Amino acid sequence: MAYRNKVIRNPKTGQVITFLHTAKDTAGQFLGMIATFQPQRQPELRYSLPHQTLDLDVLSGELTVLINGQYRQLKAGEKLFIEANRPHALWNRSTQPTTINCRVRPALNTEHLLETIAALAGVETISRQPIPRILQTALTANCFSNVFRLTRWPFVCQKFIFILLSPVAYLAGFKPTYEKYID
Numbered sequence: 001m002a003y004r005n006k007v008i009r010n011p012k013t014g015q016v017i018t019f020l021h022t023a024k025d026t027a028g029q030f031l032g033m034i035a036t037f038q039p040q041r042q043p044e045l046r047y048s049l050p051h052q053t054l055d056l057d058v059l060s061g062e063l064t065v066l067i068n069g070q071y072r073q074l075k076a077g078e079k080l081f082i083e084a085n086r087p088h089a090l091w092n093r094s095t096q097p098t099t100i101n102c103r104v105r106p107a108l109n110t111e112h113l114l115e116t117i118a119a120l121a122g123v124e125t126i127s128r129q130p131i132p133r134i135l136q137t138a139l140t141a142n143c144f145s146n147v148f149r150l151t152r153w154p155f156v157c158q159k160f161i162f163i164l165l166s167p168v169a170y171l172a173g174f175k176p177t178y179e180k181y182i183d
Helices: 110-121 124-128 130-143 155-171
Strands: 007-009 016-021 031-037 053-060 062-067 070-075 079-082 088-091 098-105
Touching (some): 031 110, 110 130
Antiparallel strands (some): 016 031
């Protein structure tokens, strides 16, 4: 469960998130975080927040943003507002860590998604084998489709495929979220 000053780490990407304001703290109005991105050449994925906006301030380093098909390089002191349902990717193409302050409005259950993704990234069997990874992705993406959508395929196609894969994923022992990973 997210709480103020809780730190989560994604061992796959090296991203570190510190929750500043949770949904509970703000009566659901926003989720405030400090996120540190480690250097990486390409973004993990492109996604959208279907019902939320994202405000971010670059505190240190450089952040690469792909939005509207264009790349932007933001430096310390620069800000960016991303509208709801706008496909984008955020990553750090530099050689030093990048830290941003971001606010997601409204909060919805985004903090639970972030905790789940970070925890699952640390589970070896899911992160290394393609079939378990696809099954886990189907359940988790379906569960959190109100706050996070992959943009590689149309949402209707994703939903259809994820619904078809869900029974197989449940039979294989997967769950959309895992309370044991979220303290």
